[in-house]
Amino acid sequence: MKQGSSPTIIRVLDQATVNKIAAGEVVERPASVVKELVENSIDAGAQSIRIDVIASKNEITSISVTDDGMGMDRENALLAFTPHATSKITEIRDLDTIRTLGFRGEALASIAAVARVTLTTRPRDDELAAGTRIVIAGGEILENSAVGSPGGTTILVEDLFYNTPARKKFQKSRATELAHIIGILEGIILAHPTIAFRLTYNGTEQIVTGRNATRLDTIARIYGTATTRDLVPVSGTAPLVTVTGHISRPSLSRKDRDRIFLSINGRYISSPAITNAIKEGYGTLLPKDRFPVAFLALDIDTTLVDVNVHPTKKLVRISREPEIAGAVRDEIKKTLAGHDLIPDIRPPATPQPIVADAPAAMTALPRSLPYQFPKSTPLVVSEPTHAGVTDSDRRLRQTELAPGPAPAATLPPLRVIGEFGGIYILATTASGELMIIDQHAAHERILYELAGQQDDSGKRVQELIAPVMLHRTPRESAVLTELLPALRNEGFQIEEFGKDTFLVRTVPIVLGKLEDTSLLEAIISDLVSTDRGERVDNRERITRIVACRGAIKAGTICTPEQCQRVADQLRLTKNPFTCPHGRPTIIRFSREQLDGMFKRN
Structure with missing residues (x-):
């Protein structure tokens, strides 16, 4: 302490200041007022709650909450504005069994400390009792009188933050504050669907829900x-x-x-x-x-x-x-x-034909044309084929799932009728639905689950004819070195071979006969660059990347037999609906949906 300076004096704050400080935690914005008042209404046993919000050009000016709850007599109405006065608990151990939404006894006192509040209430079960009207501003009681009132409670809050200019200054636009009110109310309403709620904004209904609703x-x-x-x-x-x-x-x-x-x-x-x-x-x-x-x-x-x-x-x-x-x-x-998760494609409300007036030449086309599969091309153009068997066919044959118990929710039998663009497989079901399969996403799912089957029965590996040498940057080398034990468990035998250099001797069998080293390079690059903040372990990351890189690629033209094999294998997976990254593998058009798109119904 400097010579001659006076000591710091500790003072007990006056109650008005204490109330304003406490209100700062409870009442942050208009939405806080709505939350506290609506929760009080629910605790009062209300079955119907109405919230009316009024706004001027620049700000929300008043909030009113009306309920048909139990209501209060005059004595309890006055106590409701006393800090830490509550009907919800009586001692500390009650907190262990609390099921009411409020219990602190702070809401009304905090709101009344920073706004003008008018409370009108009457006990719901006493029709002969008089109602009570209490007006408080800044914590000071301005009116306490008897009035005629229906059973229940109405609380009107005006001039919010009139005596705390700093808090008032930081309120956002009325649209933003209304959005916060709606957000809070949505959560409360969804937690209490059997209560009827009505929210109005400047007299216009925003939310209306029914009583005893599901x-x-x-x-x-x-x-x-x-x-x-x-x-x-x-x-x-x-x-x-x-x-x-x-x-x-x-x-x-x-x-x-x-x-x-x-x-x-x-x-x-x-x-x-x-x-x-x-x-x-x-x-x-x-x-x-x-x-x-x-x-x-x-x-x-x-x-x-x-x-x-x-x-x-x-x-x-x-x-x-x-x-x-x-x-x-x-x-x-x-x-x-346990649910069918195939996405349904819903037709637009008013389907529009692509061409309004078809030329005469179009009407002369035969009603149906036999589908012609294009000639198959290899998955990797640079890889040679042997005895007429393409790489895509070999990879599909080497990566088949073993039949097991039927999944809880699976696909119906699929009959392939064609393919489109080297990307999509077209199939039908016995019930007449049209299924469109993304061949890459489907094969990715198959490979992903095949890796899981092999975890249960022992990892199958493919030994490379000659080890593949990989050169990485120092940063990538550090990441790859850390991943070596996990990679070994998944079928990769990778050894350090000098500074920032590695030798790969085996790969998982799901990658097929690996003759193109660019696939291995791509897998390792993905592994060392994947977002490590993702909430999955190394094994999961490796399996996803191997499945994605090992799957047949978009643009690979498959034969009818290959397309059918993909469809059949997809049915054997535990989750045939998405690839490991969450993209759909299959979508469905019903006959009714197609008829609607062509205005046939």
Whole structure:
């Protein structure tokens, strides 16, 4: 301390300042007000909740929440604005069994500290009781009177942050703030589908849901039937968690996690661990940069869930989280394995012909022409063929899956009728559906699962006629050296051979007769340059890359027999619907869909 300076004085803050500081944690923006008030309504047993938002040209000016919950008498209405006054708990051990959404007793006090609040309420079950009207601004009671009121509660919040200019200054545009309100409400509504909700903005309805609706009905009301058509139900119980809800087929995915909604014991929450478990449950059904759509409700013993982490209560702490996340992941896997995941191609609402008026020459074409397969070409042009057998045919024959138990969800028998562009295989089913198979993606899936079969029965390897020498950069050499044990387990015998040089002696049998060293170079290059931050282990990375590089390439013209072999082998896979990177292997057109596109129905 400098000579002559006065000592630091510690003071107890006045209650108004304390309330404003506390409000800063609970009330961040208008959406925070909506969340706290709506959760109070749910805790009050409301079956119908209305939220009215009014905005001026520049900002949201008022928020009103009306419910048909139990309501309050005058004494309890006054207590509701007292910090840490609550009806939800009475002692610390009650936190272990809390199932209400609120329990801190901070919401109304915090909102009233930074806004003008008008509360109108009457006990729902006492028709003779008078209603109560309380007006508070900045924590100061301006009015406390008896009024006529229906059962339930209405809370009007105006002039939010009028006395905290710094917080008011950082509010975004009214459109942005409305988006936050809708985002918060969507999560709460999906966690409580049996409650009727109505959100209006400047008198215009934004969200309307029905009372006693199913979760799927509620999803359809918010996101439309186009979303619900691509959802499958989830329902399962594990020792620590019960999981119910809906998840999307792989054909419906998003670039981020914004459409993954989770609730635990009725509380809309955020959990990175559970979200990651959902993504992991899809495995190779989705590309690594895509996320599913999910609406899941988890029921967990309350003693395993700590909701007293932050005043907003959206982030929770879960005991035995790895076990619970693992159970969720396994339930997702089981659900997807039991459903037909072939994407359906839906015709546009008003299909348009490619040519409005067909020339006369077109009408003179015969009604049908026999399909002519082009002559087969080798997979790798530079590789010689032997006895008329192409490389693609040899590779397909050497990489066949062993028949096993039928997968839970598989493809029907497929009869190949043609191919298109050296990329797509055309096939039909006994029920008259047209299937289009991506030959590269399908063969990639076959190779990926063949590698898994070999893990169970011993890795089969192909010894090279002459070792292949690889030269890498110093950085790549460091990565490759680290991967050598994992590569050896997957069938690659690679030895260090001087500085930044390696010798390859064997490769996995799934690569066939490797005579073109560029394929091996490509595999190693992929391995040393792949994003190491991806949440898969080295074995999985190696298997995916080998399957991708070893599969027949787009542009390879296959014979009818080769096309049929791909279709037959795809049916034997556990997951015939996507390649290991999540791209579809097959899509389906029904006869009705085709008829609709040609306006035949």
